[in-house]
Amino acid sequence: MSVLDILITYHIAFLQGLSVTLQLCAVIWSVGLVGGIAMGVLGAHRRRSWGLTIQGTSFAFSAIPTLVILFWLHYPAQAMFDVVIDPFYTAALTLSLVNLFGVGEIVRQAVADFPRQYIVAGRVCGMRTRDIVRHIQLPILFRQLLPSLMILQVGMLHASLFASLISVEELFRVAQRINSLIYRPIEIYTALALFFLAVCLPINILAAWLKKRYTRDYSER
């Protein structure tokens, strides 16, 4: 059975898996980006309280493997609190938290390290704080943050594969199921790779377009 045959035969299963993966990513990306940016800005302005909390938690999330956190929240934590939560929500919560603190720390660092001289220049030029934020800080930060945030979001898409290990019927889980039926691992995982390429391609095109449209090299020539 070729890759094409597998895609044709099991296209409904694959599309269902893709749908779950995209739903998962929609939650992870939106919570991570919206919440993380807000948290990062707050952390940069309240360094002692929020800043240290975000820094510490982000370090913990980056040091502890995502899989361990996922298993911990799925099995022992739910047993401890005597609750049963749908694995999809557990995976969405876990990966959203990882993304939230990842984005938060990237944004916190960028805002905290923003060159103060650009703000000073705006002030002596009589610009109001909101004008400085809108016309100076945001454009410079956007250009600076775009590449690292994009890489992190693609990383979170890949991390969504871990959800299969707590029985979320996402793309990887579907591929494993099909493999257990027909045992064609090379073809099946190649088909899986094609799906991930298809999802990542628009993200990469968007990233490249945004980079071309909004970023430029600031280094001295």
Next chain:
Amino acid sequence: MLTARNLSFAYDDGKTVFNNVDLDIDLGGITVLIGPSGTGKTTLLRCLALLDQPRSGEIAVDEQRFAFPIPAGGHAPAPWPRLTAVFQQLFLWPHLTLRENILLPVRLNGLEDGHEELDKLIEAFDMGAFIERYPNEASLGQRQRVALARALMLKPHYLLLDEITSALDVEQIAKILGYLKTLRGQNIGIFLITHLLGFARHAADQVLFMDGGVIAESGTPDILKNPQTERLFQFLSVIAAAS
């Protein structure tokens, strides 16, 4: 008039930078501050620009007074861009072209369009060849001219300039300083930190010599010919020997 009375500044670790500085900058006058490196000239300029907080003293910008330490209830907003500054590091925004760097604050301050006035400055400062470039594509000398143009476009009453000719060639220095002299006619008070004693001699109304955190000597440009203090005499001798 821009005045400072008993102005003192110290870092958080208690190290004093300058003490009891008094100065007056008249509208339409040029005040030149000279002195050895590391003596607190730039810090004094930042305090006068109301960017750094002196430990004590008072700054008055026309009728507006700013006492230090800041009294309970705070200060009125600083009168930027009526009082503005150009720093040695220039601080041009890297994501905007040089033209946009000049016009953005003009637009946000609700000043008139400014294109016509900018064209005059482009001609006066020879900026036509590079005005559409980004700051990182321009030389330091070109950026110095743009930073000065940005400040001038805001029609300030008081213009504080920190070594703004350090990267310019002789011809450009002559053009810029010549232009500054014409600002007298526009009733702009200029405070300039420079090592160009020739400019101080010919164009300044007042020369201040800062050393060891105090204004060691001040007066008309004549003090550069007949210094009254040993320290200024030494300073001028060193500069004369070096040049």
